[in-house]
Amino acid sequence: MLFHTRDFVVTEKLDYFAAGASVMYGMYxxxxxxxxxxxxxxxxxxxxTVLRMWTALCVALYLAHVGYLSFVRFDYTYNMAANIAVGVVQNILWTSFSIQRFRKVGRMWAAWPGLIVAWIVLAxxxxxxxxxxxxxxxxxxALWHLGTxxxxxxxxxxxxxxxxxxMQNSRLKA
Ligand SMILES: [Zn+2]
Structure with missing residues (x-):
């Protein structure tokens, strides 16, 4: 919101780096x-061990991304491509998760992640x-922001x- 009302160097960085962090967190x-x-x-x-390595990899990738944009070049095309690439990977993961879950449990809400992902792709x-x-x-x-x-x-x-x-499943097991 700040960036869209006041386009300064600092508000632009806050906007782009926060957006990147949110995409990267989704991937994580x-x-x-x-x-x-x-x-x-x-x-x-x-x-x-896998979780710790995954955490370290995601943190390192994010820092490298922010470091490149801050100290090498604020490359808008690269930034967009990086976010889309990371976004597409998690979209594929959630879509296949939804298809598998929906087939297994048959409940509509199991398919929600796939539908949400489709909405995000349209927006x-x-x-x-x-x-x-x-x-x-x-x-x-502006319409993209509204669509999110x-x-x-x-x-x-x-x-x-x-x-x-x-929680219910773990109670049943206990
Ligand atoms: Zn924006």
């Missing part, structure tokens, strides 16, 4: 949930196919349902 979280790296006993004894196309602002004020980027409100709420509801189901 996806395999942890999908492959259950948060539950060492469920997958295998070396899961803790994301506004970022890629830019057009001149309507009435000189409403541009593609719905899936954020939807995603939060999925996380709650997923955590509740997990």
């Amino acid at each position: 979280f996806a395999p942890i949930r999908i492959f259950r790296l948060d539950k060492p006993d469920a997958v295998g004894s070396n899961t803790g 994301m196309s506004l970022e890629l196919f830019d057009f001149p602002p309507w009435w000189g004020m409403l541009d593609a980027h 409100v719905g899936p954020t709420i939807w995603w939060y509801n999925f996380l709650i349902k997923d955590a509740q189901e997990d």
Whole structure:
């Protein structure tokens, strides 16, 4: 919001680096949930090591990304390409997770991540196919921001349902 009202060097960096952090965090979280790296006993004894290595890799990639943009060159094309590449990987992960879960449990909300991802891809196309602002004020980027409100709420509801189901399952096992 700050960046969109005041375009300074610092607000631009805050906008881009925060967006990058959010995309990178999504990438970090996806395999942890999908492959259950948060539950060492469920997958295998070396899961803790895998999780630590994954954490270190994600932190290193993010720092390298911010370092490149800060100290080498603020390359908008590279930044966009990096975010799209990382985004596409997690979209594929969540879509296949949804298909598998939906087939297994048959409940509609198991398919939510895949549907949310599809929504994000549609909204994301506004970022890629830019057009001149309507009435000189409403541009593609504003619509992209508007388009991210719905899936954020939807995603939060999925996380709650997923955590509740997990709690029930562990109670059943105990
Ligand atoms: Zn923006």
